[in-house]
Amino acid sequence: MYSARCTEDGVIYAAVDFARLPPEELARKRQFLQCSECGGPAFFRKASRGGRAACFGARPHAPNCELAAPEYDPNADGRGEDQEQLLNPGNRIVVDLNYGAARQPVVREEDGLPQNRDRRGRYGEEGGRPQARMQRRLSSLLRNLIEMPEFRQSDQILEIEGCPEILVRDFFVPLLEVTTDHEGQFRGYWGMLSDARRGHDGTLWLNSGGRDAISFCLDEHLVTPLYDRYGIEDEEGLAGAYILVLGTPSVSQRNKVYCDLAINEHMAMRVAR
Incomplete structure (x- = not known):
């Protein structure tokens, strides 16, 4: 996008003009951006060393927004392995915290069910097999959360090692809905990052919005491995990224909600390109 609205001052900025703001003002205002057409949460990217111009983006846009661009290429029949979860609302999802060695989903059958000869794990309306x-993997769950609104409200049961079983709709929390009440609650916190900044001690802070929104922090020695993993050059590569963290937020003395990624190490990210 070439322009975006800043809710702090109500001004619609062109990307080239926004990039010229004083550094401190830019760092603050980039956490208050929205699509000027639909009001969806937006982010700003500075010009890159590789020649990419400064720009805005919004994730997600509201339905039918004229400025929206496709987030992904759907499968030919519209039913990939992630969509399969929606076809089987009674399924139990085992969360792979080791990022999964197998590339295809593993489907197990509960005891007492009739034999499934085709072993596909997809069950039609007749003779449904909801168990x-x-x-x-976390990356697959993040994709579902981004692309499938129905999944966010699903009654499917999550099985996470060392944790009580919980419904999908009760476990995943959008970043912009996190409050101080979530302190100490182990959940799946997900959404879009507005920006990332380095602290004076080298800590990387991943921000999801303004002062009241949750941020994630990463110790300096873990920053380079993160960049390498996701092909990121610097902090600008994290603007507009989606993140999913399975963790337990804390609240600082200044009433800031944050989550330490060195402690809550189970994370997946989808970087904007």
Whole structure:
């Protein structure tokens, strides 16, 4: 996008003009951006060393927004392995915290069910088999949360090692809905990052919005491995990224909600390109 609205001052900025703001003002205002057309949460990217111009983006846009661009290429039949979860609302999802060695979903059958000869794990309306247990990596769950609103409200049961079983709709919390009441609650916190900044001690702070929104912090020695993992050059590569963290937020003495990624190490990210 070439322009975006800043809710702090109500001004619609062109990307080239926004990039010229004083550094401190730019760092503050980039946490208050929205699409000027639909009001969806937006982010700003500075010009890159590789020649990419400064620009805005919004994730997600409201339905039918004229400025929206496709986030992904759907499968030919519109039913990939992630969509399968929506076809089977009774499924139990086993969360793979080791990022999964297998590339395909693992489907197990509960005891006492008739034999499934085709072993596909997808069940039609006739003779439904709602007790399949499917193994999913965090990256797959993040994709579902981004692309499938129905999944966010699903009654599917999550099985996470060392944790009580919980419904999908009760476990995943959008970043902009996190409050101080979530302190100490182990959940899946997900959403878009507005920006990232380095602290004086080298800590990387991943921000999801203004002062009241949750931020994630990463110790300096863990920053380079993160960049390497996701092909990021610097902090600008994190603006507009989606993140999913399975963790327990804390609240600082200044009433800031944050989550330490060195402690809450289970994380997936989808970087904007």
